[in-house]
Amino acid sequence: MFLSVFELFKIGIGPSSSHTVGPMVAARRFVEGLRRLQSAPAHVTATLHGSLAFTGKGHGTDRAVVLGLLEQQPEAVDPDRVDEMIYDTKAAKCLTPEGLPSISFDPDTDIVFDYGPPLAGHANGMVFRAFDKSGATLAEEVFYSVGGGFVVTAAELDAVADDDSPVTTVVCAPYPFASAREMLEMGEASGLSIAEMKRENELSVHDAATLDARLDAIWDAMNGSMERGLAVGGRLPGGLNVARRAREIHQKLTSERGRNDPFQHTVMDWLSVYAMAVNEENAAGGKVVTAPTNGAAGIIPAVIRYYVDHCPSGCREGVRTFLLTAAAIGGIIKHNASISGAEVGCQGEVGSASAMAAAGLASVLGGTNAQIENAAEIALEHHLGMTCDPIGGLVQVPCIERNGLGAVKAVTAASLSLRGDGTHFVQLDECIETMRQTGLDMNEKYKETATGGLASNVIEC
Numbered sequence: 118m119f120l121s122v123f124e125l126f127k128i129g130i131g132p133s134s135s136h137t138v139g140p141m142v143a144a145r146r147f148v149e150g151l152r153r154l155q156s157a158p159a160h161v162t163a164t165l166h167g168s169l170a171f172t173g174k175g176h177g178t179d180r181a182v183v184l185g186l187l188e189q190q191p192e193a194v195d196p197d198r199v200d201e202m203i204y205d206t207k208a209a210k211c212l213t214p215e216g217l218p219s220i221s222f223d224p225d226t227d228i229v230f231d232y233g234p235p236l237a238g239h240a241n242g243m244v245f246r247a248f249d250k251s252g253a254t255l256a257e258e259v260f261y262s263v264g265g266g267f268v269v270t271a272a273e274l275d276a277v278a279d280d281d282s283p284v285t286t287v288v289c290a291p292y293p294f295a296s297a298r299e300m301l302e303m304g305e306a307s308g309l310s311i312a313e314m315k316r317e318n319e320l321s322v323h324d325a326a327t328l329d330a331r332l333d334a335i336w337d338a339m340n341g342s343m344e345r346g347l348a349v350g351g352r353l354p355g356g357l358n359v360a361r362r363a364r365e366i367h368q369k370l371t372s373e374r375g376r377n378d379p380f381q382h383t384v385m386d387w388l389s390v391y392a393m394a395v396n397e398e399n400a401a402g403g404k405v406v407t408a409p410t411n412g413a414a415g416i417i418p419a420v421i422r423y424y425v426d427h428c429p430s431g432c433r434e435g436v437r438t439f440l441l442t443a444a445a446i447g448g449i450i451k452h453n454a455s456i457s458g459a460e461v462g463c464q465g466e467v468g469s470a471s472a473m474a475a476a477g478l479a480s481v482l483g484g485t486n487a488q489i490e491n492a493a494e495i496a497l498e499h500h501l502g503m504t505c506d507p508i509g510g511l512v513q514v515p516c517i518e519r520n521g522l523g524a525v526k527a528v529t530a531a532s533l534s535l536r537g538d539g540t541h542f543v544q545l546d547e548c549i550e551t552m553r554q555t556g557l558d559m560n561e562k563y564k565e566t567a568t569g570g571l572a573s574n575v576i577e578c
Contacts, residue, residue: 487539
């Protein structure tokens with residue numbers, strides 16, 4: 118099994134990897150397919166199902182569909198121009214893809230939110246259709262946004278076995294571990310660290326200079342979103358009137374730096390504010406990195422920033438090691454369970470991100486492979502059962518603070534693991550399987566539909 122670090126860490130825009138980035142990618146793929154039709158399309162529609170319907174408005178899914186049909190790419194789109202592009206499309210009521218005639222498309226009527234049963238393949242399903250001038254169907258494609266910005270068609274989903282991933286790059290990786298047990302066994306046999314094995318796998322598809330440059334670009338994008346979140350105040354869009362708090366907290370922490378902390382807990386405030394800054398930027402529709410999702414995008418950057426700014430060993434090479442180790446853990450979780458809140462609840466998003474961050478930190482602080490695996494297990498174990506219950510369908514409450522707590526748990530998990538020798542009672546593989554089973558048993562209203570939990574008990578005002 119090989120899942121590239123750049124498949125887990127993807128630059129895109131907020132507020133959701135599965136509800137924003139995924140639908141944008143799917144819509145773009147659909148338009149690309151229209152160029153292969155024998156007859157010219159005259160009209161297109163999109164129907165959103167399952168969680169994409171229930172929380173699509175709050176997650177910007179309809180806007181993402183428009184951007185995708187305009188052939189925008191998540192990593193390249195300018196967040197400051199999104200409103201303009203949406204407005205122009207609504208005014209024109211048509212699309213003008215290169216190489217195709219003008220296609221009728223009114224976002225207000227041609228994007229349908231279907232609140233009935235979800236499609237069979239996944240909770241995040243969508244159907245795109247193209248029609249000719251007479252109204253006859255020329256093309257129909259079902260896509261599933263399976264978490265973290267990954268998108269598959271129904272045919273792609275059906276073409277693979279249940280225990281394989283249709284979005285995993287097929288390469289002859291030298292260390293193709295598909296479980297934590299295999300990872301530890303390969304590390305013991307080779308004498309390599311988890312990051313070293315992951316790096317060797319990546320070098321199967323990238324040269325060393327490209328790999329390092331792209332890893333640096335991922336961290337730079339993460340840090341950039343954090344810096345924007347720390348600098349911007351005001352209120353978040355969406356109707357809940359939630360105040361952005363990261364800037365004010367950061368200013369207070371900066372002014373207090375150097376003073377004695379009578380409670381010795383200021384480092385937790387720094388971790389929280391780093392994570393909140395990223396997730397406030399995400400909630401505002403800004404550019405972030407899926408890590409492994411947008412809803413959990415603040416945890417890994419926060420812990421890396423903690424390592425860089427608060428640990429004596431913090432350095433650029435260490436950041437690369439951190440990202441490689443985190444990606445190794447994230448790949449195992451995705452392969453054997455899920456990182457999708459619509460599929461397994463927030464345990465799959467914040468829980469996975471916290472486990473990845475704990476492993477990354479343990480690795481750069483000198484942990485053995487066993488201690489790194491233990492750190493990931495501790496962090497994931499204590500997120501088991503966490504529901505996805507965004508108030509108003511927005512990635513704001515409880516999501517923003519939840520990232521702060523996920524970052525704190527990651528550091529605590531890494532610290533605990535480094536105090537031991539890597540021996541522990543619950544193995545990471547067992548914890549991942551428990552998360553998968555818990556997700557299967559979890560009621561749908563607690564899996565990103567915004568119909569249960571806090572979403573149904575807090576009065577919006």
